[in-house]
Amino acid sequence: MYIFDEMDKKYLDMCGGAAVSCLGHQHPDVIAALQGQIGTMSFAHTTFFSNEPQEKLATALASRFGEEGAKVYFSSGGSEANETALKLVWQYWRALGLEGKTKIISREHSYHGNTLGALSVSGHPGRRKPMMGVLHDWPRIMPCYAFRDMVEGESEVDYGLRAAKALEDAILKAGPDTVAAFIAEPVVGASLGIVPAVEGYFAEIRAICDRYDILLISDEIMCGTGRTGTFFAHEQDDFLPDIVTLAKGIGGGYQPLAATIVRRKIADAFSSSGQAFNHGHTYIGHASACASGMAVLDTFDKYQLLGNVRAKGTALIDALRSNFAGHANVGDIRGRGLFIGVEIVADKATNAMPEDGAGLAKKILKSAMGHGLLCYPNGGSAESGSGCHVMFAPPFILDDSHIAEMIEKFHKVMVEVFGG
Ligand SMILES: Cc1ncc(COP(=O)(O)O)c(C=O)c1O
Numbered sequence: 001m002y003i004f005d006e007m008d009k010k011y012l013d014m015c016g017g018a019a020v021s022c023l024g025h026q027h028p029d030v031i032a033a034l035q036g037q038i039g040t041m042s043f044a045h046t047t048f049f050s051n052e053p054q055e056k057l058a059t060a061l062a063s064r065f066g067e068e069g070a071k072v073y074f075s076s077g078g079s080e081a082n083e084t085a086l087k088l089v090w091q092y093w094r095a096l097g098l099e100g101k102t103k104i105i106s107r108e109h110s111y112h113g114n115t116l117g118a119l120s121v122s123g124h125p126g127r128r129k130p131m132m133g134v135l136h137d138w139p140r141i142m143p144c145y146a147f148r149d150m151v152e153g154e155s156e157v158d159y160g161l162r163a164a165k166a167l168e169d170a171i172l173k174a175g176p177d178t179v180a181a182f183i184a185e186p187v188v189g190a191s192l193g194i195v196p197a198v199e200g201y202f203a204e205i206r207a208i209c210d211r212y213d214i215l216l217i218s219d220e221i222m223c224g225t226g227r228t229g230t231f232f233a234h235e236q237d238d239f240l241p242d243i244v245t246l247a248k249g250i251g252g253g254y255q256p257l258a259a260t261i262v263r264r265k266i267a268d269a270f271s272s273s274g275q276a277f278n279h280g281h282t283y284i285g286h287a288s289a290c291a292s293g294m295a296v297l298d299t300f301d302k303y304q305l306l307g308n309v310r311a312k313g314t315a316l317i318d319a320l321r322s323n324f325a326g327h328a329n330v331g332d333i334r335g336r337g338l339f340i341g342v343e344i345v346a347d348k349a350t351n352a353m354p355e356d357g358a359g360l361a362k363k364i365l366k367s368a369m370g371h372g373l374l375c376y377p378n379g380g381s382a383e384s385g386s387g388c389h390v391m392f393a394p395p396f397i398l399d400d401s402h403i404a405e406m407i408e409k410f411h412k413v414m415v416e417v418f419g420g
Contacts, residue, residue: 001025001395001402003374011369014406015376019189019222019339019393022249023299027397030254033295037288046285053290060297061261064231066240069264073277074257074285078221078247079113081258082183085217085243086117087279089181092215092266095273101180104136105170105214107143109381111191112183112219121183124191126358126380139174141166143188144197147332147343148351160201168208181215181242186233187336189222191381193389194334194341196228202237215242215266221258222339225249226300226396229310229337236336242266255292256283305396312398313337319403320392323411329354329418338396344388357381357388360417364390367416373409 001024003011016022023030037053044051058072073088075081086104093101106112108123119127120136123143128135142149142163150159171179186202188195209216218224218241223233225246230236232244244261251257270277283289300306317333317340324330324342331345344364346354354360357379364377376391394402414420 001398009372011372011374012402012405012409013374014392014394014402015374016249016393016395017253018248018376019227019391020248020251021253022225022227022396023252023296023305024395024397025253027252027254027299029299029302030252030292030295033291033298034254034288037291041287043287045282046280051285051287051290053287053294054285057259057290057294057297060294061246061259065244065261066232066235067263069267070261071264071267073260073262073279074290075260075281076256076283076286076289077258078245079115079118080281081221081245081247081260082112082118082121082217082219083115084260084279085183085245086121086181088243088260088262088266088277089215089217091275091277092269093180095269095275098177100177103138103174103179105139105141105167105174105179105182107184108140109143109145109191110140110185110188124381125383126385139170141170143184143192143195144201145188145192145195146198147195147334150198156198157200160198161204163198164201164204164208167205168212171208171212171214176212176214179212179214181217182209183217183219185219185221185223186237187223187228187339189339190376190378190391192341193343193378194339194391196334196336197237202234202239206239217241217243217245219245221245221247222393223336225296226306226309227337227339227393229306229313231306233336250293250296251289252292252296254296255286255289257286257289257293259293300396303397308398309337309396312400312403313340315400316340316392316394316403319407323407324414327414327418328420329414335392338392338394338398340392342390342392344390353382353386354379354388355384355386357386360388363417364388364413367413368409370416371409371412373406373413375410
């Protein structure tokens with residue numbers, strides 16, 4: 001649960017970097033699996049061979065997916081996994097003779113990666129800005145963000161339906177024959193500060209995608225691999241995506257690893273059209289990366305860690321709420337499992353966003369590190385550059401003593417940054 005810097009200063013890791021280190025640091029089981037693999041076979045290019053860790057991990061991931069026959073494509077990071085998903089989508093529609101379906105609809109305040117396709121579908125103004133003019137500019141809809149967008153007198157269910165309707169409107173405006181897919185995170189991570197959708201939203205999104213023959217991509221790069229208490233985040237939103245992307249937690253930080261999982265119908269479209277999926281990187285399916293991924297999954301099972309995610313997730317959110325919900329600069333504390341966000345506001349009465357969100361996030365980070373705490377503050381995701389939140393995404397091995405230590409340290413941070 002701790003990182004030590006070169007001065008031997010100790011930091012309690014309550015964010016796993018960016019929700020990466022799900023097993024903490026130096027987990028002996030993962031290290032042993034990784035060393036064993038490197039000692040056996042370090043690299044064999046996929047042009048010539050598959051490898052055992054890749055096959056085992058693909059089978060394990062497919063068996064956890066909610067429909068039989070899923071297939072898995074491995075890459076090295078989240079952007080690559082989403083780029084792979086986008087290319088799969090386009091080539092899938094071509095395999096079916098529907099070349100006109102090319103647009104990918106996404107949501108505002110989202111981040112799907114830094115490669116050109118993944119950044120094109122990201123609704124993150126700060127990261128898009130330097131690349132404006134070269135990115136694709138496909139339609140984007142508002143996210144499901146009840147804290148800010150639900151209106152007075154509206155029920156959560158009604159709000160969810162209204163938020164989902166924006167997708168139908170965007171599809172109709174673009175023309176269903178031109179839309180290939182919709183991409184969203186079931187629980188929005190760094191760009192909004194951990195925001196789960198309201199009940200019913202994703203079921204409606206699924207129904208709309210089915211109505212207009214549009215593929216649904218669930219970006220679970222941050223929120224997947226057990227982070228929210230179920231292996232896939234979408235399990236708690238009661239829908240089955242056509243494609244799921246995983247990264248971060250699946251390699252646990254021990255190796256760069258990502259996966260793009262597709263439903264059988266997508267794989268079948270390629271095989272029945274006789275068209276191979278045209279894509280590839282040198283390090284796809286790397287044996288030691290996949291061995292780490294397999295060790296991460298085995299470790300979850302061996303120590304029943306997803307149960308710990310659910311139990312400690314409840315303890316962590318309760319502790320945050322009982323200590324900070326009344327704070328003058330805390331607007332909302334929300335999340336699922338060990339994926340919890342604290343939204344910082346300038347004025348509790350109006351929930352006005354702090355103006356220089358990015359500047360405030362930097363101050364919080366500096367103070368937290370000063371107190372030996374790693375949390376993940378972010379700001380500036382709103383168009384104006386305002387907005388600020390702090391994310392907690394600790395390793396799944398944490399216990400109550402870490403929660404107590406974190407609360408004590410975060411109190412000091414809040415006093416230092418806000419004076420109270
Ligand atoms: C939801 C989501 N998708 C995609 C990415 C991109 O992943 P990577 O940085 O591994 O390329 C991130 C990274 O933060 C992410 O949070």
